[in-house]
Amino acid sequence: MDFSSKLLAEAVDEVSLLPGIGKRTALRLVLHLLKQPQGQTLRLAESLTALRSQIQFCDNCHNISDSPLCDICSNPNRDDSVVCVVEDIRDVMAIEHTAQFRGKYHVLGGKISPMEGIGPGDLNIESLVQKVADGIVKEVIFAMSSTMEGDTTNFFIYKQLAPYGVTTTTIARGISVGDELEYADQVTLGRSILQRIPFESSLKNNGS
Amino acid sequence: MDFSSKLLAEAVDEVSLLPGIGKRTALRLVLHLLKQPQGQTLRLAESLTALRSQIQFCDNCHNISDSPLCDICSNPNRDDSVVCVVEDIRDVMAIEHTAQFRGKYHVLGGKISPMEGIGPGDLNIESLVQKVADGIVKEVIFAMSSTMEGDTTNFFIYKQLAPYGVTTTTIARGISVGDELEYADQVTLGRSILQRIPFESSLKNNGS
Numbered sequence: 420m421d422f423s424s425k426l427l428a429e430a431v432d433e434v435s436l437l438p439g440i441g442k443r444t445a446l447r448l449v450l451h452l453l454k455q456p457q458g459q460t461l462r463l464a465e466s467l468t469a470l471r472s473q474i475q476f477c478d479n480c481h482n483i484s485d486s487p488l489c490d491i492c493s494n495p496n497r498d499d500s501v502v503c504v505v506e507d508i509r510d511v512m513a514i515e516h517t518a519q520f521r522g523k524y525h526v527l528g529g530k531i532s533p534m535e536g537i538g539p540g541d542l543n544i545e546s547l548v549q550k551v552a553d554g555i556v557k558e559v560i561f562a563m564s565s566t567m568e569g570d571t572t573n574f575f576i577y578k579q580l581a582p583y584g585v586t587t588t589t590i591a592r593g594i595s596v597g598d599e600l601e602y603a604d605q606v607t608l609g610r611s612i613l614q615r616i617p618f619e620s621s622l623k624n625n626g627s
Numbered sequence: 628m629d630f631s632s633k634l635l636a637e638a639v640d641e642v643s644l645l646p647g648i649g650k651r652t653a654l655r656l657v658l659h660l661l662k663q664p665q666g667q668t669l670r671l672a673e674s675l676t677a678l679r680s681q682i683q684f685c686d687n688c689h690n691i692s693d694s695p696l697c698d699i700c701s702n703p704n705r706d707d708s709v710v711c712v713v714e715d716i717r718d719v720m721a722i723e724h725t726a727q728f729r730g731k732y733h734v735l736g737g738k739i740s741p742m743e744g745i746g747p748g749d750l751n752i753e754s755l756v757q758k759v760a761d762g763i764v765k766e767v768i769f770a771m772s773s774t775m776e777g778d779t780t781n782f783f784i785y786k787q788l789a790p791y792g793v794t795t796t797t798i799a800r801g802i803s804v805g806d807e808l809e810y811a812d813q814v815t816l817g818r819s820i821l822q823r824i825p826f827e828s829s830l831k832n833n834g835s
Binding site for chain 2: 421422423424425426427429430432433434436437438439440444446447448449450451452453454457459460461462463464465466467468469470471472473474475477482483484485489490491507508509511512515516529
């Protein structure tokens, strides 16, 4: 695109580096900012700069945090012996939202993906193994998305933890609550039959 | 959404003020920036700040420009006597891309929209009337989108220009080049019949 202004072209170029935002959308966003009061753009720029330069990660679980230890890790009512392994802060937020988990988290910061050049060394795996080696953790719950990369990551960590004899579990895969069986995909339905649970357990765990 | 970090929450809030970007998308964009080198976020913030604080508008056509007179207005090969009235810079870029127009532009900066509280006084209409009153302009081409607001804006300007006896035209509406008649909408097809042109003209104006 041929812009009449270098300032405009630069702003559009930078905005279009964001994932899922092309040049046209970037131009629309930038023109929107130009029509708004100057303060909005300045606040946006400042908040992004502050986030990127001042952000901290929790020393224990590696989640994004404003203090050296995040609110969950510093909460004495949370169970140290159960650790839920997740990919990033969005998964922590989703699980916290269910109000069903009272243990702690361990945020890997991604998943093993040779296609994107992310190896085990790029993730927070060593500190998880260390936590288990220290003997405080009794159960590690894998809560990665069930993709090839997620499964690979789970299996890699599982192998690393094997020598310590810690219990490893993974979140249940199956038909969503409220879904019709006929519309479920074959793989999920198949798994939900193979991994069926005692009926009594389903009565206990309905969130009440 | 309950974030573990105030910095993160603020950045997500600011990003989600952009049109078409909700909280979830904003979080995805912000987490993406956190995974990229710090320089990318700083460049993004700087380019937005620079754009918003240093941007200029051409004194003649009101298009976004880095200098007091934009490249098109300062080009001696462009025809001063034909002015194309458009809504914003995107329309200028679209028309320039066709390479079919050798006149100059007049950017209104929006369209009359009582719903959004935009009246004639908020647009660059007065300076257009002044240009016509000065007698340099021989033809004014309306190239607004054919919505209710666009039509209202065209008609308002048309009434303002009436005393000066300037020629006013509007871009042709009709079936897109390459489109099948059977899939065209009724209004467009109807207009294209009512506003039919001599066959010889269609031979001349095929862009060659």
